[in-house]
Structures are given as structure tokens and as C-alpha cells.
Amino acid sequence: MIDLLFTGDEDAKGWFLKWLAYPIKYPGTKMQSASVLWSIEQGIGKSTLGYIMGDIYGKNFQKVTQRELHSPFNSWMVNKQFIMAEEIVGSESRRDRDQLKELITQQTTHVNEKFQPAYMVEDRANYLLTSNHADAVFLDRYDRRFFIHEIKAKTKPKTFYSRIDKWRKSGGAGHLFEYLSNFDTADFSPYAPAFVTGAKEEMIAENRSDLEEFAFRLRDDADHVLQMDGVKADRDLFTLKELRCF
DSSP: OHHHHTTTOHHHHHHHHHHHHHHHHSTTOOOSOEEEEEOSSSSSSHHHHHHHHHHHHGGGEEEEOHHHHTOSOOGGGTTOSEEEEOSOOOOOOHHHHHHHHHHHHOSEEEEOOTTSOOEEEEOOOEEEEEESSTTSSOOOTTOOSEEEEEOOSOOOOHHHHHHHHHHIIIIIHHHHHHHHHTSOOTTOOTTSOOOOOHHHHHHHHHTOOHHHHHHHHHHHOHHHHSEETTEEOOOSOOOHHHHTTO
16 A cells, blocks of 8 residues: 555655654654645545554544644544544645644644633644645745655555455554564654655645746746747846736
């Protein structure tokens, strides 16, 4: 399943396996990064992987939706170590973006339950996010928190997933636990910036405004941008009215 999800990207697969393994080897580690798996293809298995990790974490696992992630009531995160958020869609709300970043890195959190006084707990939750959208999370070029992987493989026949399901029901999570427990994480730091992939660069570009995109194209290839009808501009200063023509 992991080979399928990371077809053609061994470097990303290696980092992701270390990301999964580190909190297994060192329980209670609050990492400073979250992993995002996205694919246009539905039913390829990205959430299945999350549920198998849930088998390992047991009662310390929680599946949530985007609504719960951004809800003011957050009792769902108490005593959790691995949280899978399904079908995430990028939000243009600064509040939502800042709240998600805070969830990934905070060491403590105030728990709000309906009709109950708030109280503080340690936060040891790490987040796996899945999505079918190219703008699953809002990113800028300074982001350090998100590992982004685009799954480009195609959905396998039903027999493939039946084998995975049979393996899971026959104690597969125990084998995965043993594998991750012995995985080499010597060169992995839970506090370092997330591994940068091509998919992350594309998601950053997807989140740019039209003005930002123009500025980046201007920086990268000014001669090509500053031309009209194939004629390159032969000067360095332009008015805003002139720039709108390019």
C-alpha cells in the first residue's frame, strides 16, 4: 500500500516512513510537522493507511473532519496521539489557517466542551491529513510545518484492497508496528522543517494570488513577461497602467 501511494518518489516515501516511525519508537513525541496526502483519484487508499495506523494507536487515535478541526469545541483531541483529518479543503480564512498551524505545533491546549469549564492538557497529537484537492492546505513559501505528497498512482483492482483488508483483520497492524519500531530514524528530527517535495511547491503556487503569481513570473523570467506581441520591452521602469497590459 505504501509503495503504491508513493510510486515514483522514494525520497518522499523514506521521509514519510520516518515520520510514522518516530512517535512509535519514542512515544509521546509531538512533532512539528504534519503530513498531507492528496490525490485526484478517490478510493486509492490514503485513508486506509490512516485507519491502519489507528489500529496501532487504539484509543489514542481519532478520525476528524474539517468541521471538527476548526470547531471551538475540541474535546476530540484529549489523550490522542495520532489524528487523521479526512477530505480537507483549503481555507482562505486566516483564522482557520492559523488554527491549523497551532494544532500541529502546540505543546498544550485549552479543552473546550459544551457547558463545561475549559481546562488545559498536554498536546501529543500528530496529524495526517487526506484530501482530493490541490489546495488542501494554505501554504506560503516560508512554510516549515507541512509535508505534501501528491499520489499519482491509479486505483488498484478490488482484489488488491481485499488483500489489504484481509491482512489488516488478521493482525496486520501488529506487523506494521514491529516494522516501524525497528525503522532507522537516526537522521530524522521531529523538530526539523518538513521534507520539501515538488507537490509542496505546486501547492504553494496554487495558493498564490494573481498579483503574487505575476511577481514570481517577473522575478523568474522578466524578459519573457515584459513583452507585447513578441516584442521585448527595452527599459526598466513601467507605470502600473503599463504593467496591466502584460
